[in-house]
Amino acid sequence: MAGLKGALIGCGFFAINQMHGWNDVEGAEIVAICDRDPERLKLVGDQFGIERRYSDAEAMFADGGFDFVDIATTVQSHRALVEMAARNKIPAICQKPFARTLSEAKAMVEACRAAGVALMVHENFRWQTPIQAVRKALDAGAIGTPFWGRFSFRSGYDVFSGQPYLAEGERFIIEDLGIHTLDIARYILGDVSALTARTKRVNPGIKGEDVATILLDHENDATSVVDVSYATKLSKEPFPETLIELDGSEGTIRLSQGYGLEITNGRGTTRMDVSPKLLPWASRPWHNIQESVFAIEQHWVDQLRRGAEHSTSGADNLKTFALVEAAYDSAARGQTIDIGAML
Ligand code: NAD
Ligand code: 89Y
Known part of the structure; x- marks a missing residue:
């Protein structure tokens, strides 16, 4: 079966771990990245050899060509980006904290449910x-x-x-x-x-x-x-x-x-x-967290392919x-x- 193609939004501090994890995951690869900070976009794009780079998430969704999105931004942008994924019918992973408030989190879960797309919170611990x-x-x-x-x-x-x-x-x-x-x-x-x-x-x-x-x-x-x-x-x-x-x-x-x-x-x-x-790309003392990033990403791919619910689905994370x-x-x-x- 062909591998899934993913896009990552937010190329900050923690996204480096997520990108390394994706390199190791079987059955998926990251084909596009997005960050509104040009320096972070260049740093991550160059480090991981990603050609398709965007400063605007709407433009990335409009171009398409990916099967899921991995949202690695801080909490302020989570709702807008998860709802953007739902509108574009793209399954989404969203970093923790999922939302600013519980009512916002419920709205995000509902948007993905109504759109029929999978939603997993990157609750890796x-x-x-x-x-x-x-x-x-x-x-x-x-x-x-x-x-x-x-x-x-x-x-x-x-x-x-x-x-x-x-x-x-x-x-x-x-x-x-x-x-x-x-x-x-x-x-x-x-x-x-x-x-x-x-x-x-x-x-x-x-x-x-x-x-x-x-x-x-x-x-x-x-x-x-x-x-x-x-x-x-x-x-x-x-x-x-x-x-x-x-x-x-x-x-x-x-x-x-x-x-x-x-x-x-x-x-x-x-x-x-x-x-x-x-892991070869990990460093102490973070290796415990870094290994779990790889594990949750592999779980995302495996469950998406089976059409099965994720352990830390949006609904679970509420x-x-x-x-x-x-x-x-x-x-x-x-x-x-x-x-x-x-x-
Ligand atoms: P960061 O500030 O270093 O990186 C966030 C990046 O997202 C920045 O480069 C910023 O320019 C970009 N960004 C923000 N809004 C955007 C938008 N709308 N469109 C495009 N780019 C946008 O933050 P970080 O430390 O990498 O943390 C990111 C998230 O990861 C946080 O929610 C944090 O809690 C979480 N985190 C999780 C773990 C874990 O183990 N699960 C560990 C550390 C951090
Ligand atoms: O942001 C936090 C997380 O999710 O794990 C550890 C951390 O990086 C700092 O508390």
Whole structure:
């Protein structure tokens, strides 16, 4: 079967990973790129040998010649670009955060549904090798029925030098990083019925919150804590590892710093190294994220060809995005938020 042709919009900091990922994916290639910044367009076009270059997304869609679009811009342009893809009947991948608000996200999902085109959010963290290993252990029944979890991302890594806009928004860690941690919590323990959150800003040089502690009531009766921080200075920097603790009816799972997975149950304790692969184009410590970019892109192609729903479809991502919005709302009002009422 002929490979799919893709177009990428937004040639910024993270798009470099996405372009490397596409080079490795089986069954797809990027044939056109777009960025309104001529320097970024040239840099990415030259690095990856892409001839078709556009400064305007409308012009790229008008010329056509591609089967899907990969939107790698920041959140402000996501709605316009996803709706442009829907109008042009082109399946779309959109980076996280999917939208500025839940109502905007719902409109984007509806536009793609009405146009009959696939929509996947580039919510890649659940595709990380260590997270997949935890999911596999649970699916194999290693700890029986999980009743409690902790999903933790605590770091002092300087994310602002690569992504300066992160220091400038009214919202920071929940919208940028906690969104992934909340998605992992859903992926591992299932959908959420209620949420309570507290936030703080510790770093005086940024506008938004850089610490959040979130309590989740899952629909299956499990309880979990999602705790995220970019104000945590440790002797050994864990960026960008998500650490997981799960207690179940038959045992426990611990995913600890350094990608160690420990499973304890009636048969004793097993320890495994679940480190991500260091792909040839990747660099530490980002290789965990970079490998998951390749994995989600391959998943996009495989499911598109099968005509099957994506793990992080637009519709699925509404349930993660609702948790982001609920976390801000809960922290602002000091109240527990009913998630079902938001969806
Ligand atoms: P960036 O600002 O470096 O790059 C965005 C690029 O998009 C810029 O070059 C800009 O000129 C271009 N752009 C913006 N609007 C456009 C439009 N309408 N048409 C054409 N070009 C346009 O941002 P970044 O750091 O690369 O982040 C991009 C997105 O990726 C963000 O939403 C961010 O949250 C996300 N991100 C995801 C991960 C992950 O692991 N999933 C990691 C880092 C960043
Ligand atoms: O933007 C963020 C993301 O999605 O993963 C890590 C990050 O680059 C900084 O928090």
